[in-house]
Amino acid sequence: MRTALLLSGGMDSVAIAYWTRPEVGITVAYGQRAAQAEVRAAAEVCDVLNIEHHVIEADLSALGSGDMAGCAPATLAPVSEWWPFRNQMLVTLAAMRAVSVDVNKLLIGTLRTDGLHADGKPEFIAAMNTLLGCQEGKIALEAPAIALTGAELIKTSRVPPDLLAWAHSCHVANEACGMCRGCRKHYETLEELGVAPY
DSSP states (O other): OOEEEEOOSSHHHHHHHHHHOOSEEEEEEOSOTTHHHHHHHHHHHHHHHTOEEEEEEOOOGGGOOSTTTTSOOOTTOSSTTOOTTHHHHHHHHHHHHHHHTTOOEEEOOOOGGGGGSGGGSHHHHHHHHHHHHTSTTOOEEEOTTTTSOHHHHHHHHTOOHHHHTTOOOOSSOSSOOSSSHHHHHHHHHHHHHTOOOO
16 A cells, blocks of 8 residues: 655644655646745655655645635635645645555544635545545545644644754744734644744
């Protein structure tokens, strides 16, 4: 069994990389504003953990919405960073690369708290797993941290602080803005863990 992780370089995916030690990390630069920093963070984590790293570049910024795309949120957006069908797109692009490098299982960093989004619910993971399983390659999709919050994941994974310090969670820039929902979630998780921001 060869496993790949959708590795955004954010706090959650860094913790999952340390916890599960996949053979492959796949980072997608899809036109999000913080793509450069996400790729840089993911590359460093893969280097430290000796994980094979693949970067997919597919500029879909014209199809984006909200904070991560640098435009007004779509009418349907439940929160300001909502990007239509984002997890479906990420899983599809990652699976396209995964079949070419003999990956059998793809991990995604969905947490319990991501249930705010339709594509962050267990039903979505199950549906995408079924879809991938009926296609060539029969890749399985799993969300190993879907029952956990961000703080619970970090405790469970025991990811060391020096590796977690590489994480980039900002939704709007390649340097943390400190104000967007991604940055706030990052700082709130650290506060819950009793850790001072780095």
